[in-house]
Amino acid sequence: MKQVISRLASMVIVLIGVIALIFIMLRIVPGDPVTILLGEHYSQETIDRLTQAMNLDKPMIEQFFYYITHAMRGDLGVSYTMKRPVTELILQAFPYTLRLALMGVAFAWTIGLISGIISAITQNKATDRLFMTFSLAGVSLPIFMSALLLQYLFAFRWKLLPLTSSGSLVSMILPAIALGWNSAGTIARISRSSLLDVMQADYIDTARAKGLSKRAVILRHALKNSMLPVITMMALQFSSMMSGAVITESIFSIPGIGRLATQAIQNRDMPLLQGTVLFTTVLVILGNLVADLLYSVLDPRIRKAV
Amino acid sequence: MNSEKILEIRDLHTSFFTDKGVVRAVNGVDLEIGPGQIVGLVGESGCGKSMTARSVMGLVRFPGKIESGSIRLNGKELTGLTEKELRSLCGDEVSMIFQEPMTSLNPVLRVGRQVQEAVLVHNQSISRKDARKQVIDMFERVGIPEPEQRYNCYPHELSGGLRQRVMIAMAMICRPRLLIADEPTTALDVTIETQILNLMQQLCRETQMSVLIITHNLGIVAEICDYVYVMYAGRIVEHAPVFELFDHPAHPYTRGLMASIPQIGRNPEYLHTIPGVVPNLLHLGEGCAFAGRCDCAVDRCSRELPEMVHVREDHASRCFIISDAEFS
Known part of the structure; x- marks a missing residue:
């Protein structure tokens, strides 16, 4: 419990750091939000007035504290381009991203784990080679490549699944695979090598010397131990999936947070971009926290410290 | 020894088929254990004593394999059993404890x-x-x-x-009828070692169980074993009842081991060692594997492999010197 509280405390620090970073970066990159917002024809007076209205004339530190204090109350500002509260926009887009992420994670974890374990058991045999080839493809192909490949094969050539996503379950299958393939590959490789590693451990000999069958040795003794590094990996994969979602959502035109972020970048929509980054950071940190807690459930040696 | 044996190993060959060649870890081992007997298997690291034990338990890992030979437990042949049949015996009739209780x-x-x-x-x-x-x-x-x-x-x-x-x-x-203990006390400190050895001895007496204790520590052998096998480079080089072995070590390697035990009262600045190192099992020559390190080696030693020769009843050694002495 103490662990959880201290982790939550450090989470606040990380969040403030992330906001500071994005704040500074947005003000360093070329492109003035005011001029972008105004389009082609505008007078200097309009610029000044708008700059003042958007609080952009204040010192950066003041803007920062203004933002932080409002963010704590759930007010992430108003989007420059969409003229609506950022919080509202995010909450509206979040279900799509959540569905995509959950399906991607489900795909990555189940397929990754199963193929990793099967590969380890059938080490160097045909099934192992097959699974490892697929995982290698997943790890090496960037998401935009695998997404286009999947779209081409399943939607365009064989017409099995819709090309773009409306948000329905079926239309989410392709995006979820595109998003999860990379992680599935990583997880498959890690769980395979971890399981093979654990099978070399002394306590596996003990279990076999006890008279347990190969199956029982793997299920009862090897699997739980081999999952320890995999769990950490899975949590890290969750973070990389959040960034993958940005690309996937753009390719499949899913109205999620990722697409919101891309739009925000293109329009220099600072409040919207800050909001989406902040929101994603919270998700990633929570994911890592869950992984740590899960880790201590699996490993009694860590449980002590919690 | 009486005729009924708990464990009977005959001409066991366990080898590792590596990329660099075949490593003959166990190279024709014969070993017997009677009921209720505590038998020691002694040798340096890497001489194949653990592999002998693992062969019995079916725990030899890839790329290792039992090539030939016979392992009989209570008269039942273990080589050639399916994994399932072997597992049903392991832990039940024969069980094993390992060196590292930590892992x-x-x-x-x-x-x-x-x-x-x-x-x-x-x-x-x-x-x-x-x-x-x-x-x-x-x-x-x-x-x-x-x-x-x-x-x-x-x-x-x-x-x-x-x-x-x-x-x-x-x-x-x-x-179990047989307990194999692979260096059971190596990772423990000395006071705990004695406790564990006493416990094993006591349990052995109570249950009439046989024990094969694998160790590099002659002190342990002297303390609890009835009979000793000395192993070198995959082969048994000498076997004898424990007192016989300590009183009349026949093989030069056994004598070297005995001389290497530090003793209080002797010149403390000088510790006896056997010169040289254990030969690489990948490149074993024709002759006696110990020839290169042996004080008494003659020309013949590096060309021919000496047979196991009985020195006395129940005491045999694999060395030409003894056989020559015996014949002369």
Whole structure:
């Protein structure tokens, strides 16, 4: 419990750091939000007035504290381009991203784990080679490549699944695979090598010397131990999936947070971009926290410290 | 030795087929253990003593393989058994304890459960509750204090000595005819070592169980063994009853080992060592593997492999010097 509280405390620090970073970066990159917002024809007076209205004339530190204090109350500002509260926009887009992420994670974890374990058991045999080839493809192909490949094969050539996503379950299958393939590959490789590693451990000999069958040795003794590094990996994969979602959502035109972020970048929509980054950071940190807690459930040696 | 044997190994060859060549880890080992006997298998690291034991338990890992030879347990041939048949014997009729009690127990399972598992796997009809009771009784017998509480401990919560007691409890719980102990006390400190050895000796007497104890420590051999096999580079080079071996070591290697035991009262600045190192098992020559390090080696030693020759009844050695002396 103490662990959880201290982790939550450090989470606040990380969040403030992330906001500071994005704040500074947005003000360093070329492109003035005011001029972008105004389009082609505008007078200097309009610029000044708008700059003042958007609080952009204040010192950066003041803007920062203004933002932080409002963010704590759930007010992430108003989007420059969409003229609506950022919080509202995010909450509206979040279900799509959540569905995509959950399906991607489900795909990555189940397929990754199963193929990793099967590969380890059938080490160097045909099934192992097959699974490892697929995982290698997943790890090496960037998401935009695998997404286009999947779209081409399943939607365009064989017409099995819709090309773009409306948000329905079926239309989410392709995006979820595109998003999860990379992680599935990583997880498959890690769980395979971890399981093979654990099978070399002394306590596996003990279990076999006890008279347990190969199956029982793997299920009862090897699997739980081999999952320890995999769990950490899975949590890290969750973070990389959040960034993958940005690309996937753009390719499949899913109205999620990722697409919101891309739009925000293109329009220099600072409040919207800050909001989406902040929101994603919270998700990633929570994911890592869950992984740590899960880790201590699996490993009694860590449980002590919690 | 009487005719009824618990373990009988004949001309066992276990080799590792590596990329660099075939490593003959066990190269024609013969070994016998009678009922209730404590037998020591002594040798340096890498001489194949652990592999001999692992061959019995079917624990030789890829790329290793039992090439030929016979292993009989209670008269039953073990080589050629299917994995399933062998597993049903392991833990039941023959069990093994390992060198490292720190790593030999599964870190994520409670120790009681790990021992209980051994009961359940060989006795399908027993209830979990009865199995648990058996485990706690066994814990008490191997001298684990507060067995009820210890049952729910994880390995990292126990000391090295306690963990090795848990290992012994696990090995003993199905009352095996033969216990193989692979360097059971190497990782423990000396006071705990004595306790563990005494415990094994006591359990052996109580249950008429035979023990094969693998060690590089002649002190342990002197303390608890009835009979000793000395192994070098994959072969048995000498075997004899323990007192006979200590009084009349015949093989130059055994004599070298004896001389290497530090003794209080002798010149403390000088420790005897056997010169040279164990030969690489990848490139074993024709002759005696010890020839290169042997004080008494003659030309013949590096060309021909000496046969096992009886020095006395129950005492044999693989060396030309003895056979020559015997014939002359």
